[in-house]
Amino acid sequence: MKSNIKSRLFIVAGPSQLLFLSAALLKNKEIEKQTYNDILIFRGVNVDSQRRLLCDDIASKIWEWTKVVRLDDISYHNSPDKRKVLKAHFKSVIQIWVCMPYGEVEINLSLVFPSSKIIFFDDGLGSYVVPNTLGDYVNKPSFIKKKLALFLKRNVYAFFNIINLKESGFPSFYHANRYMLFSSFFKNQKNLSQNIIVDWSYLKTQVSKCSIKSNDSLDINDQKVCLILGQYFSLHGELDREEELLHYIKICKKIEANGFRILWKEHPKNPNPFFDNLKQSFNSIENLNDYYSELLPIELLAKNLSVDLYIASTSTSLIILNKVFGSRILSTAPLLVDKMSGADKSVACLLIKELKEEQILKSI
Structure with missing residues (x-):
């Protein structure tokens, strides 16, 4: 040097x-x-x-x-x-x-x-x-x-x-x-x-510049697909795990009723994943981590996926997916904001205020 x-x-x-x-x-x-x-x-x-x-x-x-x-x-x-x-x-x-x-x-x-x-x-x-x-x-x-x-x-x-x-x-x-x-x-x-x-x-x-090789074994073409980005609010005690799991179950029921095939991406830092619990209620749900490394940010995978809708609560990835790829997004922040605290609550309020009406899920 x-x-x-x-x-x-x-x-x-x-x-x-x-x-x-x-x-x-x-x-x-x-x-x-x-x-x-x-x-x-x-x-x-x-x-x-x-x-x-x-x-x-x-x-x-x-x-x-x-x-x-x-x-x-x-x-x-x-x-x-x-x-x-x-x-x-x-x-x-x-x-x-x-x-x-x-x-x-x-x-x-x-x-x-x-x-x-x-x-x-x-x-x-x-x-x-x-x-x-x-x-x-x-x-x-x-x-x-x-x-x-x-x-x-x-x-x-x-x-x-x-x-x-x-x-x-x-x-x-x-x-x-x-x-x-x-x-x-x-x-x-x-x-x-x-x-x-x-x-x-x-x-x-x-x-x-960070291209990821597409996994052809994940066949989601010609289907209406929703990818849910899991989070882990219960890890910090903002709500218990059963409450958070119930939230995801309700979301899955709603999007399945609307004709979507469900993909789930676990948060890479979640030590107690939700997917196995969700699989018990939804046989058709698939884990994206079975096809791509759980460590990969969704931003690097988006161009490989034919996804019609991305859903999360307060994930920053929602904004990137929308702004960079033009993806359709939906935030469930209004459903959990009353149970949040600290930075999570502040981010939830920010999304509720700044996102468009069609990008926010206010009730199930």
């Missing part, structure tokens, strides 16, 4: 965030002409080999990285001094790209490199339920505490670095830019100069 070239760090957890980042980078390429050492950082803990291979494959297709680093591989997560590990592995950092600004890794990197510019990219709809106005911050004081704490820590670290001649430059606190893929869901309509709109065409371009 050439020492005279500054580095940019990009922090992601998995395939979806990587795709969102790649769309932002295509837009950034039109704006910034400077050359950087671009270092991709996977933040996951104890990531299995199959998920690693998938992420490696996507990463190699969507951008030319100087280096790809997994925090697992540099013993970050097991280290008693995590910031020391980061200092040892990354040099001359001028930008840190984040979608989870208050995650442990992101905070540690921003403190280790206090003069680096923080650049945001979207992490789905969840990026739009954080405070954006003074009124929002008053209603969610915990975010004020987080921002203030980070501001003070960055200044302290920068001060000591300057005194010890370890780093020149003043601390950078407020984000330099925000690359907005889901900008139509932005509650604060004020057109800030830092906000850069990323058109859906950029994501479509990146997704098209």
